[in-house]
Amino acid sequence: MILAVAFFGAVLIALARGGSLRKLADLPFRLGWLAVAAFGLQIYLIAFPEARSQGFASVHVAVLVFSYSLLVPVIWCNRSIPGIWFVGAGLAANLIVMVLNGGYMPISPQAVTQVGHANRVVDFAPGARVVGTKDILLPPDQTVLWWLSDIFVLAPPFPVPSVFSLGDLLIACGVFWLVQAGMHPQMSAG
Amino acid sequence: MDNLKLFAGKVSHPNVLRVLYVMLALLAMALAGGAPDGFGPGS
Numbered sequence: 001m002i003l004a005v006a007f008f009g010a011v012l013i014a015l016a017r018g019g020s021l022r023k024l025a026d027l028p029f030r031l032g033w034l035a036v037a038a039f040g041l042q043i044y045l046i047a048f049p050e051a052r053s054q055g056f057a058s059v060h061v062a063v064l065v066f067s068y069s070l071l072v073p074v075i076w077c078n079r080s081i082p083g084i085w086f087v088g089a090g091l092a093a094n095l096i097v098m099v100l101n102g103g104y105m106p107i108s109p110q111a112v113t114q115v116g117h118a119n120r121v122v123d124f125a126p127g128a129r130v131v132g133t134k135d136i137l138l139p140p141d142q143t144v145l146w147w148l149s150d151i152f153v154l155a156p157p158f159p160v161p162s163v164f165s166l167g168d169l170l171i172a173c174g175v176f177w178l179v180q181a182g183m184h185p186q187m188s189a190g
Numbered sequence: 191m192d193n194l195k196l197f198a199g200k201v202s203h204p205n206v207l208r209v210l211y212v213m214l215a216l217l218a219m220a221l222a223g224g225a226p227d228g229f230g231p232g233s
Contacts, residue, residue, distance in 0.1 A: 002226045003220045003221055003224045004221065007217050007220055011213075022209065024209045024213065025209045027212055029216070032214070032216075032219075035216075035218040035219035035222060036218045039219075039221055039222040042221075042222055067222060071223050090223060098225065115227065117227060130227060150226065150227055162227060164226035165224075165225060167223075168224045168225065168226050171220055171224045172220070172224075175216060175219075175220045178216065
């Protein structure tokens with residue numbers, strides 16, 4: 001949810017700065033349908049999760065990695081749009097840490113507890129899936145490249161409690177930049 | 191009914207549809223590329 005908040009926050013900020021939604025129509029964004037398809041696949045995976053990570057033997061993991069690969073041509077075809085490289089870097093960071101840890105985004109049991117989402121976990125054993133997310137529980141000492149995993153905690157009383165990764169932060173920055181440039185075309189024109 | 195037709199007419203304007211498509215695509219790209227501990231609205 002934190003990324004949806006970042007997106008709509010970027011739109012509101014652009015409007016407050018005098019930008020216009022109509023200008024988004026002129027943004028030469030291509031292959032958007034592929035991003036929507038990737039998101040659709042992930043909605044299915046999250047609605048019907050497996051209880052524990054099966055690693056790369058799992059169809060779920062294969063489909064999740066495939067859905068990420070669908071975003072690569074979207075990034076490439078839109079490489080001239082400001083901010084898209086941040087989104088690409090964030091995507092790559094998330095994909096790398098997920099692939100190196102069995103296909104899902106690692107999150108520590110402490111972070112899940114800290115953010116108040118312990119009720120989403122069936123058991124706290126390493127490898128357990130966190131319901132409604134792309135995450136698996138993994139202690140930091142068992143996580144490859146733990147610093148790319150979900151480590152940044154926005155705990156209550158923050159209105160949208162969340163744990164996110166460096167990749168998520170890059171994606172949020174990229175989308176923010178992209179929305180500002182799209183709604184204020186003079187910004188990207190210099 | 192007339193108001194509904196007026197609204198439908200405005201929403202189906204190519205520019206409005208293009209804005210909705212771009213917004214949906216950007217949001218989908220962010221949510222599909224990201225991996226926070228919540229997925230989308232409601233999570």
